[in-house]
Amino acid sequence: MADQSVLQTLRLNYLFSEQYSFPINWTYFESTIPYAMIRLIRKGNATFVIDDTVYQLQKDDIIYIPQGCKLQCEAHTDDFTFISIRFTAAFPSSDIDMWSKLVGYDMKTQCQDPQIIYYFNCIIRERDSSKLGKFLLLRGYLELILAYLIDSSDGSAPERTAKPRTVNTDNKNDNRAQFIVDYMINHYDTALNIEELARMVNVSSTTLRRLFKQHTGKTPSEFLLDLKMMVAAKKIVETNERISDIAYMVGIHDPNYFTRIFKKNFGVTPYTYRERVRGL
Known part of the structure; x- marks a missing residue:
């Protein structure tokens, strides 16, 4: 786990967010993801495969999907619903996606905090806002969610021997x-x-x-x-x-x-x- 001085230099860029609902047997065929994503499962069950690791997901699971990974998904229940947030995170001294190194390349967390679920809902609500400070709010909620994931991680997630993932900064x-x-x-x-x-x-x-x-x-x-x-x-x-x-x-x-x-x-x-x- 990185120390506080390193985290303070993190450059975070919110890109896009949306809530999706899919029927049973919906399949997202394997694709390379050009940004990082965090997804909160709101309803149903699904399998996500991130690179070579298989995750079985259910309600209130949060899954972190690293930039540059290969992702495929399949829904196992009707009305499979999740909130997805796209972002990039890097450090000024490097174009390498070091965010993955802070929490492990892939991470699934069962969310126990209703406040974090509230932050996900706030991001969807504020996304369409016309407020001048909209993107400060969106980035603020995203930072709160990321802080929760860091604090929830025990740092034991295995680090892959993969090529460094480059971020456009x-x-x-x-x-x-x-x-x-x-x-x-x-x-x-x-x-x-x-x-x-x-x-x-x-x-x-x-x-x-x-x-x-x-x-x-x-x-x-x-x-x-x-x-x-x-x-x-x-x-x-x-x-x-x-x-x-x-x-x-x-x-x-x-x-x-x-x-x-x-x-x-x-x-x-x-x-x-x-x-x-x-x-x-």
Whole structure:
């Protein structure tokens, strides 16, 4: 475990957060994760495989997913729900992801503190806030969660003999990409053009694609489509709106295309998703 003076130099960058719900047998095929993640399981059971380690997860488990690892997941119950927070954490003297070395490369914690669960919910609530201090709040809640994980760790997690994981620590790049992320979150239902987005931050469209991919792990079009699907999934579960109307609300005017993309992302049609998550 690192001493306090080392922890004080930690550079933390909140990226994105969302609550997801998936039906039984949902599978996330193995992918390399370009940022760190913390996930709080809210409902159901699932298996997560992080590199070569298998984790069986249940309600109130917190799983730390290191930047640069390989992740695959499978849900074993209907309405498998978790809150996911994406971030990067590094030290000014190095681009190496040393955060993993503080708590072990992978870590699962059964959360015993309702205040920590409250912090996860606060992050989801504040994510869409228009407050000027939004990102200070988001980073503050994230720091409280990370502090809990550090304090809950006994330092015995095995350290892998893996290649060092490199973190992009160019704050200027992150700030420009984060501006576009924020804009997309607030305008997900409109037609967004990459050239117009690039002009907002005074870079070329090619540069924006590169910065955005470094910052989020996705291209702008991939991120925007994922965002539309997340918003749509939430509306499908929480409202009785027609599926075609929800598609229109998120800026997709072809219901058939919406259904195809939704099934590709969630494994089932929007109608089946609504029935399964609601337990109908």
